[in-house]
Amino acid sequence: MPAKSGLYIPPSDKYETIMMPGALGGANYGNTASDPKNGILYILTQEHASTYRLNRVEPPKIDLSENQVAQIKSFYASTCQSCHGKDMEGGIGPALVNAGQYIFYTEFKDVIISGKGQMPGFTHVSEETVQALYRYLGGIPRNFNFPRGAGEATLPEGPVVASGGATIPPDAQRAAPMLDYPKGVAHPADRYITDYGTEWTGLAAPPWSSILAYDLSEGTIKWRKPVGQDSLYVQGDPTKGAPGGTLRKGMVITSTGVVFATAKGGKLYAFDADNGNILWETTLSHEVNAQPIMYTLNGKQYLVINATSNFTRDSYDHSKKPGALPRGYVVYTLPNKP
Ligand code: HEC
Secondary structure, three states, X not given: OOOOOOOOOOOOOOOOEEEOOOOOOEOOOOOEEEEOOOOEEEEEEEOOOEEEOOEEOOOOOOOOOHHHHHHHHHHXXXXXXXXXXXXXXXXXXXXXXXXXXXXOHHHHHHHHHHOEOOEOOOOOOOHHHHXXXXXXXXXXXXXXXXXXXXXXXXXXXXXXXXXXXXXXXXXXXXXXXXXXXXXXXXXXXXXXXXXXXOXXXXXXXXOOEEEEEEEOOOOEEEEEEEOOOOOOOOOOOOOOOOOOOOOOOOEEEOOOOEEEEEEOOOEEEEEEOOOOOEEEEEEOOOEEOOOOEEEEEOOEEEEEEEEEEOOXXXXXXXXXXXXXXXXXXXXXXOOOOO
């Protein structure tokens, strides 16, 4: 397929669209800081392309055997049809076509068992029937009361969270919400969705992550430096800037002209605010996912870094290296002014 290029190429289910910057590109969260006195804006930013392809939204699979469908139809005809209509189009009670897509399973079950308004409760209806009926109405039952006991380990007393991983029953998995429009709402026959298109991490050319200083008085980029480390793309090369290197990272600037910035891979840099030269850098024992903070106490200046997150699988794990610090806030003191 020949490539199309230009602004505003609409996404399609027939071809992929590359968008630059993509969903993770540019600056995000607390990625900006400024030096108002000198009119400088600092940005941590990413060169990240997203690829989008539309997928048609398919109505949920009923996932019932022919036999079950026949049973549900006859159950419906004998128990519900008098009020909800032959084709579920409604009567004394509201229409039930696709009701499984806008009523939660628990609520659906409650209405059937306990009744609602003029609708009597049907206490004798089994859970299996309610589930099958819900599926038949386009729903994917969630929040089941799964039978407990089978294969379940007895947990010791105390705050044990889990061990060995929990098995997720298929129906407990999240289904896409609003698989169909609410009833009565005019809508096109076909609907399409796409995800964030973030799977091609290294699609753009490096450096993938950088810190930039914009001179707002001049309208120019004063300096730019790559930031971040990982084991997958950058592999220790300080000139490339790790993909995702600035996501949830931040900066703090001193009045004396130092920009402290964090980046992926537990990196903490001190840049010369004027020219971007690295004055100092270190690697923390845990990943940073918060803004650096600075305070003064008794005439001394302190820098606080929240190094509490796990390194991602594409990073080096510095938490296991000899001399690694425990997970926590790391506080540095700045040298006294000469
Ligand atoms: C005697 C008439 C009657 C029968 C029989 C009946 N319903 Fe209803 N149903 C109603 C009425 C009336 C309402 C509206 C209640 C209200 O909102 O006050 C209703 C509401 C509902 C709702 C909620 C719909 C919504 O949009 O909130 C569901 C689901 C439902 N019924 C399912 C069933 C099923 C399944 C059966 C058969 C097992 C059944 N009903 C049998 C009269 C009936």
